Amino acid sequence: MGENIFSEPHKILFYETDRTRRTTIGMLVNILMLTSQDQSIELGLTEEKLNEKGYGWVITQHILKIERLPVYGENIRIFTRADSYNRYFCYRDFWIEDEKGTVIVKMHSIFVLMDQKKRKIARLLPEFIEPYKSEYTTKIERVPDPKIDETSQLISEKNYRVRFMDIDSNQHVNNVHYFDWMIDGLDENFLLTHTLVEMNIKYKREVHYGEMVNTETRMAENQLITYHLVKAGEEESCYACCTWGKK
Amino acid sequence: MGENIFSEPHKILFYETDRTRRTTIGMLVNILMLTSQDQSIELGLTEEKLNEKGYGWVITQHILKIERLPVYGENIRIFTRADSYNRYFCYRDFWIEDEKGTVIVKMHSIFVLMDQKKRKIARLLPEFIEPYKSEYTTKIERVPDPKIDETSQLISEKNYRVRFMDIDSNQHVNNVHYFDWMIDGLDENFLLTHTLVEMNIKYKREVHYGEMVNTETRMAENQLITYHLVKAGEEESCYACCTWGKK
Numbered sequence: 446m447g448e449n450i451f452s453e454p455h456k457i458l459f460y461e462t463d464r465t466r467r468t469t470i471g472m473l474v475n476i477l478m479l480t481s482q483d484q485s486i487e488l489g490l491t492e493e494k495l496n497e498k499g500y501g502w503v504i505t506q507h508i509l510k511i512e513r514l515p516v517y518g519e520n521i522r523i524f525t526r527a528d529s530y531n532r533y534f535c536y537r538d539f540w541i542e543d544e545k546g547t548v549i550v551k552m553h554s555i556f557v558l559m560d561q562k563k564r565k566i567a568r569l570l571p572e573f574i575e576p577y578k579s580e581y582t583t584k585i586e587r588v589p590d591p592k593i594d595e596t597s598q599l600i601s602e603k604n605y606r607v608r609f610m611d612i613d614s615n616q617h618v619n620n621v622h623y624f625d626w627m628i629d630g631l632d633e634n635f636l637l638t639h640t641l642v643e644m645n646i647k648y649k650r651e652v653h654y655g656e657m658v659n660t661e662t663r664m665a666e667n668q669l670i671t672y673h674l675v676k677a678g679e680e681e682s683c684y685a686c687c688t689w690g691k692k
Numbered sequence: 693m694g695e696n697i698f699s700e701p702h703k704i705l706f707y708e709t710d711r712t713r714r715t716t717i718g719m720l721v722n723i724l725m726l727t728s729q730d731q732s733i734e735l736g737l738t739e740e741k742l743n744e745k746g747y748g749w750v751i752t753q754h755i756l757k758i759e760r761l762p763v764y765g766e767n768i769r770i771f772t773r774a775d776s777y778n779r780y781f782c783y784r785d786f787w788i789e790d791e792k793g794t795v796i797v798k799m800h801s802i803f804v805l806m807d808q809k810k811r812k813i814a815r816l817l818p819e820f821i822e823p824y825k826s827e828y829t830t831k832i833e834r835v836p837d838p839k840i841d842e843t844s845q846l847i848s849e850k851n852y853r854v855r856f857m858d859i860d861s862n863q864h865v866n867n868v869h870y871f872d873w874m875i876d877g878l879d880e881n882f883l884l885t886h887t888l889v890e891m892n893i894k895y896k897r898e899v900h901y902g903e904m905v906n907t908e909t910r911m912a913e914n915q916l917i918t919y920h921l922v923k924a925g926e927e928e929s930c931y932a933c934c935t936w937g938k939k
Contacts, residue, residue: 459729460722460868464861471857475707482706486765518733603853608876609883610718614711621707629855633901636856654880 449578451484452524457515467514470641471624474507476515477539477552478621480525488576492614495573499561501615503651505534506555506588509644513549520544527579529586532568533557535579536586555588559615564651591645591686593672597663601630604659607652617651623683627673630662639669639689646685652677696825698731699771704762714761717888718871721754723762724786724799725868727772735823739861742820746808748862750898752781753802753835756891760796767791774826776833779815780804782826783833802835806862811898838892838933840919844910848877851906854899864898870930874920877909886916886936893932899924 461472468476485491495501515521521541528536534555541550560567605626613619623646628636652658656677663672669690675683708719715723732738742748762768768788775783781802788797807814852873860866870893875883899905903924910919916937922930 458722458726460719463857464859464863469857472707475705479705606850608872609878609880610710610716610872610875612711616711625855625857628857631856633856 450524450526451480451487452522453480453483454520454522455479457517457519457521459517462517465637466517467640468516469625470509470628470644471621473511473514473550474509474552474621474624476521477523477525477541477550480523480539481537484525484577490573490576496561496614500567500570500573501559501561502556503559503566503615504554504620504648505557506647507620507644508553508588509641509646510551511549511641511643512547514640515541515543515549521549527574527577528553529580529582530569530574531582531585533566534585535569535574535577537579553588555586561615589645591647591672591684593663593674593684593686594665594670597665597670597672599661600664601632601662602659603630603662604657607654607656607658609654612654615651617653620648623648623675623685626658626660626675627662627685627687630660630673631671638692640692641687642690643688644685646673646683648683650677650680650682652682658682697771697773698727698734699769700727700730701767701769702726704764704766704768706764709764712884713764714887715763716872717756717875717891718868720758720761720797721756721799721868721871723768724770724772724788724797727770727786728784731772731824737820737823743808743861747814747817747820748806748808749803750806750813750862751801751867751895752804753894754867754891755800755835756888756893757798758796758888758890759794761887762788762790762796768796774821774824775800776827776829777816777821778829778832780813781832782816782821784826800835802833808862836892838894838919838931840910840921840931840933841912841917844912844917844919846908847911848879848909849906850877850909851904854901854903854905856901859901862898864900867895870895870922870932873905873907873922874909874932874934877907877920878918885939887939888934889937890935891932893920893930895930897924897927897929899929905929 525539537554539552558567611618611622658677661674671687673685772786784801786799805814858865858869908921918934920932
């Protein structure tokens with residue numbers, strides 16, 4: 446194992462799962478990100494420390510690949526590795542192994558540093574990045590864009606008011622809450638008969654306490670690809686593309 | 693420790709807390725109930741087993757007393773004990789100790805057995821109750837009712853659509869989601885400057901997938917007692933009374 450890989454065990458709790466006993470997608474991402482949180486704590490680079498200096502880590506994209514979802518009571522091991530970084534972007538990998546050591550979930554994520562006062566992306570500061578021992582590169586990764594196919598069928602439009610508990614230490618909606626909004630655009634019957642295989646989600650604009658968001662959910666003709674758009678007012682906040690398998 | 697006390701350790705995860713780094717009230721109740729879930733598994737009385745026989749445990753009331761809320765990263769120990777039962781009701785205690793062994797949270801809860809087909813309360817079956825070694829009593833506990841003071845000031849009305857992830861294995865909204873709806877009736881400034889000391893919540897009618905609920909939040913003149921009502925259509929589903937302290 447490389448010296449920059451961090452891992453920890455986790456047992457799936459009942460409130461991390463839905464009535465199918467499998468983790469919800471939002472909780473799956475929370476569980477994966479336990480490792481980056483705990484690695485940061487181990488390195489002394491806590492969220493509080495960043496916040497005190499006026500910065501916070503923000504996610505701009507996740508690409509999730511799911512072999513199978515962990516189930517209630519299952520013992521898993523979660524891994525993370527800060528892969529590489531350039532002036533503005535950090536690329537990080539996460540994965541989950543089951544008890545047999547089989548990789549069941551992978552996630553590739555892009556992090557940026559936000560200046561909390563200016564609400565803008567800041568240049569990465571060496572003190573916040575070097576301890577993770579990732580590789581510096583001048584290249585910007587060419588990550589696929591989860592472009593929405595506008596010819597697909599609009600299947601639902603919903604709206605939500607941002608709640609107090611949706612907000613994180615960056616004073617905006619935590620990246621994980623978008624998963625709940627997006628998945629909620631699909632109906633019960635679809636969710637009970639399909640399982641998520643891949644999801645590419647891209648964050649464009651932060652959303653704050655008390656704002657209203659509205660979601661649009663579209664489905665491709667083959668009924669195994671869905672597109673999700675979250676808007677705050679007229680502005681696009683986040684969009685995603687999901688690939689599903691039949692159960 | 694009595695032989696019917698079950699306990700387990702837990703470390704508070706970042707997604708169990710809000711931006712104040714303290715557990716949310718809903719997550720606190722989830723965390724407490726880890727013990728009753730795990731005790732049931734240890735005794736071979738899993739949810740699946742009950743469901744197969746057409747039954748499920750349903751909460752009718754929680755009374756929560758909070759000395760202080762556990763914080764992100766804290767190591768706690770959670771305890772539970774099935775206290776007593778009569779024909780229809782089970783009374784169960786939960787509590788949390790911090791690392792020094794100080795009790796920081798207590799909860800007293802009332803459980804009933806639901807016939808999942810008839811959607812009605814069933815008489816308790818000995819096979820589901822005896823393994824917990826609680827005491828049989830002919831008495832029905834006189835638990836205070838969290839009656840809403842209608843002379844208090846209405847401070848907010850909000851509505852929510854029930855989502856797929858709100859539903860549990862009883863095919864209705866899980867008792868914990870009501871906490872999020874109720875707490876969301878209070879504004880950011882109140883939540884950042886107050887801390888919950890006591891909450892008495894009573895469940896009257898189940899709510900199903902796709903239903904709309906609306907909440908009414910009231911505040912007493914002293915601004916330290918709040919009242920919460922959740923209705924589905926015209927019917928009362930759940931109500932609660934909270935006592936707050938200033939931070």
